[in-house]
Amino acid sequence: MSQLxxxxxxxxxxxxxxxxxYVSSIxxxxxxxxxxxxxVYEHFESKDALFQEAVRGLARRxxxxxxxxxxxxxxxxxxxxxxxxxxxxxxxxIAMFRALMPEVPRFRPLARSMYAAGAGEMVRRLGACxxxxxxxxxxxxxxxxxxxxxxxxxxxxxxxxKRLFGVTGHPPGDRARAQRIVDCxxxxxxx
Amino acid sequence: MSQLxxxxxxxxxxxxxxxxxYVSSIxxxxxxxxxxxxxVYEHFESKDALFQEAVRGLARRxxxxxxxxxxxxxxxxxxxxxxxxxxxxxxxxIAMFRALMPEVPRFRPLARSMYAAGAGEMVRRLGACxxxxxxxxxxxxxxxxxxxxxxxxxxxxxxxxKRLFGVTGHPPGDRARAQRIVDCxxxxxxx
DNA sequence: CCTCTGGTAGACTGGCCAGTCTAATTTCGG
DNA sequence: CCGAAATTAGACTGGCCAGTCTACCAGAGG
Numbered sequence: 001m002s003q004l005x006x007x008x009x010x011x012x013x014x015x016x017x018x019x020x021x022y023v024s025s026i027x028x029x030x031x032x033x034x035x036x037x038x039x040v041y042e043h044f045e046s047k048d049a050l051f052q053e054a055v056r057g058l059a060r061r062x063x064x065x066x067x068x069x070x071x072x073x074x075x076x077x078x079x080x081x082x083x084x085x086x087x088x089x090x091x092x093x094i095a096m097f098r099a100l101m102p103e104v105p106r107f108r109p110l111a112r113s114m115y116a117a118g119a120g121e122m123v124r125r126l127g128a129c130x131x132x133x134x135x136x137x138x139x140x141x142x143x144x145x146x147x148x149x150x151x152x153x154x155x156x157x158x159x160x161x162k163r164l165f166g167v168t169g170h171p172p173g174d175r176a177r178a179q180r181i182v183d184c185x186x187x188x189x190x191x
Numbered sequence: 192m193s194q195l196x197x198x199x200x201x202x203x204x205x206x207x208x209x210x211x212x213y214v215s216s217i218x219x220x221x222x223x224x225x226x227x228x229x230x231v232y233e234h235f236e237s238k239d240a241l242f243q244e245a246v247r248g249l250a251r252r253x254x255x256x257x258x259x260x261x262x263x264x265x266x267x268x269x270x271x272x273x274x275x276x277x278x279x280x281x282x283x284x285i286a287m288f289r290a291l292m293p294e295v296p297r298f299r300p301l302a303r304s305m306y307a308a309g310a311g312e313m314v315r316r317l318g319a320c321x322x323x324x325x326x327x328x329x330x331x332x333x334x335x336x337x338x339x340x341x342x343x344x345x346x347x348x349x350x351x352x353k354r355l356f357g358v359t360g361h362p363p364g365d366r367a368r369a370q371r372i373v374d375c376x377x378x379x380x381x382x
Numbered sequence: 383c384c385t386c387t388g389g390t391a392g393a394c395t396g397g398c399c400a401g402t403c404t405a406a407t408t409t410c411g412g
Numbered sequence: 413c414c415g416a417a418a419t420t421a422g423a424c425t426g427g428c429c430a431g432t433c434t435a436c437c438a439g440a441g442g
């Protein structure tokens with residue numbers, strides 16, 4: 001069993017599932033990987049197993065770094081806002097959402113751990129960052145995770161919905177918009 | 192062709208599609224409606240047609256009334272916040288999202304018109320309401336639709352994601368939370 | 383040169399489903 | 413009460429798919 005073929009299949013499966021959801025046929029995945037159907041089953045128990053492994057590999061892609069000194073909070077948040085919007089509102093992010101949502105009821109534990117590793121972790125990190133800023137007197141004191149969730153909601157909330165419904169909204173790379181949202185957030189949380 | 196049977200089928204289809212998405216079989220829908228498969232085809236061209244009609248009936252359910260005098264803005268927004276959260280974060284709202292998302296690529300025009308009639312209309316109405324408040328000097332002047340989108344994002348953004356991933360968040364009927372979000376919004380937009 | 387391993391192509395089973403067709407039955411207006 | 417329209421159960425076609433199986437092939441290591 002070559003590790004190489006395994007990787008090939010996994011990559012092909014990821015692409016297929018992203019594009020068409022769980023309904024992608026094993027045949028299509030094998031063809032895309034340039035491999036026989038039997039070879040897929042050589043490396044993965046079943047379609048479910050393949051799906052789960054492919055999907056797990058996606059969780060990490062949601063995270064966005066959150067760097068910068070706490071002094072220049074506005075700059076840090078703006079950089080983050082732009083990166084997060086690009087990640088989440090980009091074609092990849094939307095496709096992932098679409099592919100995953102309908103399968104949640106069939107893969108509850110997987111879905112939960114996906115949230116924890118992706119968006120949930122993002123909330124925690126952002127919350128920690130905001131907490132620092134609160135302690136430094138740059139933000140009004142309040143529950144930092146609540147603030148983080150509000151901020152993330154402001155950043156992508158309605159625009160993700162638009163995109164999921166196939167309505168094209170503002171481009172995720174729109175600097176001015178990211179800036180405006182950050183400023184709104186800072187106003188709401190000024191000390 | 193009895194109108195009664197037509198209604199029965201439509202109701203059953205709506206429930207089935209909400210529960211399992213487009214994959215619900217016509218057989219299952221017919222059984223649920225207490226009707227023969229053939230009867231379904233008597234009233235609807237095809238599964239696609241049935242799906243589209245069932246789904247169209249759902250669009251209206253998203254809208255939430257936005258009443259109250261402009262004087263008591265905080266009370267109006269809080270009432271709205273609670274109702275909107277209940278509507279969108281409730282089991283129905285989440286199921287609808289899950290059922291629709293994956294089919295968007297196959298039904299682009301339908302999806303767009305669904306957005307326009309549901310969430311999009313909500314943004315417009317809320318924007319109009321906020322604009323009044325801005326003119327009355329109760330809110331800082333700014334693009335009212337932008338403000339509306341931010342507000343909706345704050346209200347349900349991250350929590351909808353949680354629920355879609357099967358993570359149970361705060362109950363949608365949580366008055367205190369709705370209140371807190373409204374207050375954050377008002378702080379961001381105080382004159 | 384031979385054999386073992388991982389791979390390939392394609393046949394095959396069993397299951398599900400959309401959509402059509404038929405023959406029998408019910409319903410209801412006139 | 414009659415006859416047309418609506419409805420029913422169930423058979424049937426054709427298509428797709430997961431997963432198994434078999435027979436064949438290529439190359440690497442002894």
